[in-house]
Amino acid sequence: MSTIEISPSPADEGIAQQQVVNDFSIQVATVNGSGSQTANLVLMRSIFQMGIPVSGKNLFPSNIQGLPTWFTIRASKHGYTARKKEIDFLVAMNTETANEDVMNLESGAAVVYDEPLKLNQLRSDLHFYPVPFDKLVAPVCPQPKLRKLVRNMIYDGVVGRLLGIDLEEIRKALFKQFGARKVKAAELNWGAVLAGAEFTDKNLRKSDPCRVERMNATAGKIIIDGNAASALGAVFAGVTVVTWYPITPSSSLVETMIDYLRRLRIDKETGKPTYAVVQAEDELAAVGMVIGAGWAGARAMTATAGPGISLMSEFVGLGYYVETPAVIVDVQRVGPSTGLPTRTQQGDMLATAVLSHGDTRHPMLIPCNPKECFSMASEAFELAEQFQTPVFIMSDLDLGMNNWMSDPFDYPTEPICRGKVLSAEDLDRLGGFARYKDVDGDGVGYRTLPGTRHPAAAYFARGSGHNERAQYSERPDDYVNNMDRLARKFETMRRFVPKPETEINERASIGVICYGTSREATLESRDQLRNEYGVETSYQRLRSYPFTPEMTEFLERHARVYVIEQNRDAQMLQLMRMELSPELIGKLRSVRYYGGLPIDARTITDEIVLQEGL
Amino acid sequence: MSTTVAPPPKRPNVNRIGLEVANYKGGKTTLCAGCGHNAISQRIIECFYEMGVAPWSVAKFSGIGCSSKSPAYFLNQAHGFNGVHGRAPALSTGAVLANHHMIGIVTSGDGDTASIGLGNFMHMLRRNVPMIYIIENNGVYGLTKGQFSATADLGSTLKSGAPNDLPPIDCCLMAIEMGASLVARSFSGDKDQVGKVLKAAIAHRGLSLLDIISPCTTFNDHEGSTKSYAYMKEHDLPLHELDFVPFFEDIQVEIPEGALREVELHDGSKLRLKKLDRDYDPTDKFGAMGAIHESNAKGEVLTGIIYVEAAKKTFADMLNLGDEPLATLPESRTRPPREALEQIMEELR
Ligand SMILES: Cc1ncc(C[n+]2csc(CCOP(=O)(O)OP(=O)(O)O)c2C)c(N)n1
Ligand code: SF4
Ligand SMILES: [Mg+2]
Numbered sequence: 001m002s003t004i005e006i007s008p009s010p011a012d013e014g015i016a017q018q019q020v021v022n023d024f025s026i027q028v029a030t031v032n033g034s035g036s037q038t039a040n041l042v043l044m045r046s047i048f049q050m051g052i053p054v055s056g057k058n059l060f061p062s063n064i065q066g067l068p069t070w071f072t073i074r075a076s077k078h079g080y081t082a083r084k085k086e087i088d089f090l091v092a093m094n095t096e097t098a099n100e101d102v103m104n105l106e107s108g109a110a111v112v113y114d115e116p117l118k119l120n121q122l123r124s125d126l127h128f129y130p131v132p133f134d135k136l137v138a139p140v141c142p143q144p145k146l147r148k149l150v151r152n153m154i155y156d157g158v159v160g161r162l163l164g165i166d167l168e169e170i171r172k173a174l175f176k177q178f179g180a181r182k183v184k185a186a187e188l189n190w191g192a193v194l195a196g197a198e199f200t201d202k203n204l205r206k207s208d209p210c211r212v213e214r215m216n217a218t219a220g221k222i223i224i225d226g227n228a229a230s231a232l233g234a235v236f237a238g239v240t241v242v243t244w245y246p247i248t249p250s251s252s253l254v255e256t257m258i259d260y261l262r263r264l265r266i267d268k269e270t271g272k273p274t275y276a277v278v279q280a281e282d283e284l285a286a287v288g289m290v291i292g293a294g295w296a297g298a299r300a301m302t303a304t305a306g307p308g309i310s311l312m313s314e315f316v317g318l319g320y321y322v323e324t325p326a327v328i329v330d331v332q333r334v335g336p337s338t339g340l341p342t343r344t345q346q347g348d349m350l351a352t353a354v355l356s357h358g359d360t361r362h363p364m365l366i367p368c369n370p371k372e373c374f375s376m377a378s379e380a381f382e383l384a385e386q387f388q389t390p391v392f393i394m395s396d397l398d399l400g401m402n403n404w405m406s407d408p409f410d411y412p413t414e415p416i417c418r419g420k421v422l423s424a425e426d427l428d429r430l431g432g433f434a435r436y437k438d439v440d441g442d443g444v445g446y447r448t449l450p451g452t453r454h455p456a457a458a459y460f461a462r463g464s465g466h467n468e469r470a471q472y473s474e475r476p477d478d479y480v481n482n483m484d485r486l487a488r489k490f491e492t493m494r495r496f497v498p499k500p501e502t503e504i505n506e507r508a509s510i511g512v513i514c515y516g517t518s519r520e521a522t523l524e525s526r527d528q529l530r531n532e533y534g535v536e537t538s539y540q541r542l543r544s545y546p547f548t549p550e551m552t553e554f555l556e557r558h559a560r561v562y563v564i565e566q567n568r569d570a571q572m573l574q575l576m577r578m579e580l581s582p583e584l585i586g587k588l589r590s591v592r593y594y595g596g597l598p599i600d601a602r603t604i605t606d607e608i609v610l611q612e613g614l
Numbered sequence: 615m616s617t618t619v620a621p622p623p624k625r626p627n628v629n630r631i632g633l634e635v636a637n638y639k640g641g642k643t644t645l646c647a648g649c650g651h652n653a654i655s656q657r658i659i660e661c662f663y664e665m666g667v668a669p670w671s672v673a674k675f676s677g678i679g680c681s682s683k684s685p686a687y688f689l690n691q692a693h694g695f696n697g698v699h700g701r702a703p704a705l706s707t708g709a710v711l712a713n714h715h716m717i718g719i720v721t722s723g724d725g726d727t728a729s730i731g732l733g734n735f736m737h738m739l740r741r742n743v744p745m746i747y748i749i750e751n752n753g754v755y756g757l758t759k760g761q762f763s764a765t766a767d768l769g770s771t772l773k774s775g776a777p778n779d780l781p782p783i784d785c786c787l788m789a790i791e792m793g794a795s796l797v798a799r800s801f802s803g804d805k806d807q808v809g810k811v812l813k814a815a816i817a818h819r820g821l822s823l824l825d826i827i828s829p830c831t832t833f834n835d836h837e838g839s840t841k842s843y844a845y846m847k848e849h850d851l852p853l854h855e856l857d858f859v860p861f862f863e864d865i866q867v868e869i870p871e872g873a874l875r876e877v878e879l880h881d882g883s884k885l886r887l888k889k890l891d892r893d894y895d896p897t898d899k900f901g902a903m904g905a906i907h908e909s910n911a912k913g914e915v916l917t918g919i920i921y922v923e924a925a926k927k928t929f930a931d932m933l934n935l936g937d938e939p940l941a942t943l944p945e946s947r948t949r950p951p952r953e954a955l956e957q958i959m960e961e962l963r
Contacts, residue, residue: 222962236955238948240940241711260958264950272936274947276711280704281737288697288704288734289711295695296673297941298712299948314698322695408959411952416945449941450673450693451713455637457670460686462696472686 022052022077024088024210026159029101031094033065035149038177038189039156040071041403045173046156046165047075048223048405051215055081055520056403057598062248062341068097075212081405082521083598088210089163091155092119093133102126110208112158127208129200131158136199140191153189157196162204164211167197222406226399229370230329231257232409233377234301235264238416239327241293241300242277243286248341249397250303250331283308287315287328291390294325295461297421297449299381301327306335306348309355316390317356320486322461323436323445325384325419327377329393331400334596343596344397346516350571352392353545359483361490363497364392364545367399368519372543374409379498385419387444387493396566398517398598420446424454435459435470436482443489490546497544500551508536510612511558512591513551515542515572517598518564524601525608532605533614545575555584562608564591566599630666630862638663640688645680648835650802650828651750654721655687657805661812662689665860673716675706677731679723679757681750681828700731703738703747707929710745713939714930717816718745725755728764728783735785739792739821741929746815746822747794749785750802752830753841760833771838785825786920787906790899795820795926797902799917801846802828807917810858810885814919817860819880820928827915840913851909853896853918855888879924887919896922 026043030036037058044056055074061067074084086106092098092113102111102122110127113119120128133151141150153174160170170193178186230253234242242261244254258277265274280286286302293300304312309330319326332348334340339347354360363383365376376393384391422433427448433456436445445468448457459470467478501519514522519541529535540554555561563573570590577585591607593599626634638659643652662672669691676682678699685694697705702720710718727735727749738747753766765785766778789797796818798811808826815822827846829835835842840849854875859865861882877885877896887896895901902921909916 220963222959224962232955232958236949238943238945240943240948241708243708264954265948267936267947270936272934274936274940274943276933276935276940278707278711278933281733284701285704285707285734285737288701289708291697292675292695292705292708292710293712293941294708295705296709296712296716297939298708300708300712315701315704318698408962409955411955412949416949448693449713450709451671451716451939451941453668453670455670455691458691458693460694460696462686462694463698464696 018209019211020088020209021211021213022075022215025072025074025084025086026089026091027087027101028071028091028155029094029097030069030071030152031066031096032060032063032069034152036069036071036093036152039152040073042153042170042173042177043156043159044073044403045177045223046160046169047073047212048218048221049169049173050166050212051218052077052212053079053081053217054405057083057398058402059597060342068094077215077217078527079217080520080524080601082524083600085600085602089159089208091159092117093152093155108208110162110210112155112162129158129162129204131155131196131199136195137192140195141188146188150189150192153192154196157193157198158200158204160193161197161200162206162208164213167193218405220408222408223403224370224406225252225401225403226367226370226373226395227253227331227401228256229373229406229409230303230377230393230395230400231260233374235260236412237299237378237381239299239301239381240275241290241298242275243280243289243300243302245280245283245286245304245308247305247308249333249401250305250308250329253303253329253331253400283311284315287312287326290326290328291315291319291324294319294384295322296451299385301329303329303331305331305333307338309348309352313356316362317358317360318463319390320356320360320362321358321463323388323447324390324461325388326390327380327384327393328390329395332394332396340596342397344517344566344598345594345596346394346396346518346566346571347594349394349567350569350574352394353575361546362390362392363387363493364394365498366394366516366543366545368516368541369399370404370406371409373399376498378412382414382417383493383496386417386496387489388419388447389489394516396517420444422446422448424452424457427452427454427456432456434468436466436485437468438485438488442492443485444492494546494548497546497548499548500543501541502550502554503539504557505536505538508538509559510535511538511540511554511561512564512608513540513542513554513561514564518566521599521601521604522564525604528601528605529608533609535612535614542572547576547579551576552580552584555580555587559587560589561587562589562591562611564599564604566593568592568594629663631668633663633668635659635663637669637691638689640690641686643687645683646832648831649680650752650826650830651681651684652687653802653805654748654750654808654826654828655684657808657812658688658719661809661816665813665816666862667717667816671715671717673709673718675702675709675718675720677702677722677726679726679755680830681721681723681756682726684721684750700726700729701734702726703731703734706745707738707741707743710743710930711933711935712941714744714935715939720745720747722747722749723756724749724751724753724763724765728785732764732783736788736792739789739794739823741932742793742795742821742926744819744821744928744930746824748824748826750828751785751825751841752828752834753839754830754834756830756833760830767840770840773833773836775838777838784906784910785823787903789823790903790921794823795923796822796919797921798823798919799825799915800827801850801915801917802826803843803846804850804917807852807856810856811919813858813860813883814879814885817879817881817883818922818924820923820926846915849913849915851914851916852890853894853905853916853920854890856918857886857888859884859886877922877924885919885922896920
């Protein structure tokens, strides 16, 4: 075993004596395809099991093997789960990025690194912990082929000991991660964790200030990614037809859904699936099948990302105009075009709201965490069928693909409602129906499903001009009547879409509005503004489009309102401008981040401070 | 005492489910006089009537084009969906998944199918989606006023005289290759053959692809066209004399040895194919493709039942769909119980 150098460190000057407990971020730099994901998730989960709020963000390349990836774990006693801009603890496993990774650290950070990289020569203001990974892995993993994968588990042992994570929690997390069917593999990896821990105990002297202490803030919580949550939500919403065309970051949504469907949706009596999943040939077909299936009465959905949304454009306009229910999940990524396909953005908001040609408007639900991914799946289907129109769920890569700590999901309380669908008996009673007539004044007509045994059940759905009775018409008055009714329907939706989450601060003259995954960073930024600048803010998180009256009220209450979003062009703000009075528009300010990483609190705070002239 | 016997009231003709042909009619056509598509709509009306299929059990689909307007001109009592250009395969596939008891029928054009929609068309064939897909093939884009389509023959000309430089896509070849289980070609001017082929498609379970040459009188019925009435009258080469015996009128006939091939379809109806100048076996995939290649090379248009595989698995079979349509499954069967969610939450703790 090599002798261990303890780097000269700020610890000597006594800085390390100020301990940083449960409030730091760890970044693991590796190459993708090296199996580091398991080690990272085990580390994250073991901190979670110690009752400490935690989040994990994977920054990965659009590549299968061999390019750099960074996994950031944040532990926060305050419950902050947004990405933290500063890294406190680096695990440098990637030769190619190690130097830059180290140079980017703030003074006083800690670095666990592969000994031969000699990173300690780069800087003298960091805490260095060299670990001879190759030497440690050989004895615990006799098969050379597996060493590349097992090697990563060593840093779990090292980091665990340095931070004071209970080894038993690491063991529990590791066996959970591998599952009952891979006990052998779990044991092999556990050997590596122990080797790392033992090495640390014998050879490393703790000098950095970060450590964990048990808390009780995660009891009852779960860890899940947003895509899995959306998938479960759809399964419990009674989805029956699912179509998809693989695209990052939405693929895992449907892949996970297939697993859950197989497990939960095989009919006990008949042994038959109560669903159909089709991997379509492209997104045009995927959404076309959903619209066909929705028209024929199925609860149908598809999941995609920006490029798929673009391809779906023509069909979505048809769905809007013919008035068929459909649910489309957009797990947003960085565009335009392929953009940064493995990075996150809220970049499709504007295009999706008005997707397609002609005058179109589409409802969008915007989840901020896995729990909302789950509940909004049901809400989306209910809205789609109630309003007979395509409904979008605007998730993003950060939410969809990262693991989030979450409250457990609530079983749906409302029974499934299929909207205004007339049966053969209804038709007997009514003697017929006019498909696009606004009988109830809410803009929503009554529909029938193909296959209804009644001579008056049929109607002809068409994208071309039609009158109330669904007959072909090129008359200006028919067209205008129909478009006005569709606008009325959109207005009615304002009363039914999820309301924003609002926190009014009576002492605040400024407000912040955010949506989706900007929530955590926004909440943290509000604390920074209060604690560091003495600035109070009110808060609102939009959960849907169309907007609801709560948003206008919020704007009316405040002198200035910062709209925080993860795109370049202030897309949500533009949507707000489309319907607000000039006076309210005048109050809007924009805070934008669009670098592809999940937004962080500091970025928001700095921008608000700048604009407020503080 | 004399009694006068009143003559029995004149009963309208009804089919085996008691419906009149009027129940199968559609709206008044807006297509050009003499357009082949109208003749096809007429055959659809007759065949569904004669087969005794309830109109409400049928769902009509189309893309965009003159041909895609057709569903408005037949079966008013069936639901219809006129979609976007080239995408009827996706719409109809989705609808059939939602309710696989419906009889789906698509009318599409050669532009709709073989150009913009070719990708979706291929995958629909591959899936052997149980429905009828008719290409009303006129070699041009009728609705956009007469440009060449991808089925136009090499060297055939536009009305202006401009020749076509590209080889045609043969949709029947594609269909056989990709997996459609009933493939036929016909000519809208041949009432009898179109009717029989269509009835076979109604009786078949699986994808029936009917490529029906359907002349565009306005833009492609001239000298240089190979999709004109005149050209078809010259070059139509029937593979066999077709007879269709529906399952509900099983007439036993003496079949002279070797003169007839019989194919039993899913619902028990029978196709009887009487040999013409050659003995053609429509269950031989390679033979069928060879025959198309040969006739295309000679400039002939082979018509009739080109290929049939009566028992082939359909997309509904592949997905193992149960008897009850997905569209109408009750909540008790589509929402798993509370305990299932609790169990999953426990696993994620
Ligand atoms: C996306 C899109 N591109 C172009 C068109 C214009 N368009 C309408 S019909 C048609 C071609 C129709 O030709 P075909 O399918 O052969 O039908 P036909 O009119 O000949 O029966 C085209 C190109 C369209 N409706 N949509
Ligand atoms: S333009 Fe041609 S295809 Fe269109 S309706 Fe007229 S004849 Fe038929
Ligand atoms: Mg055409």
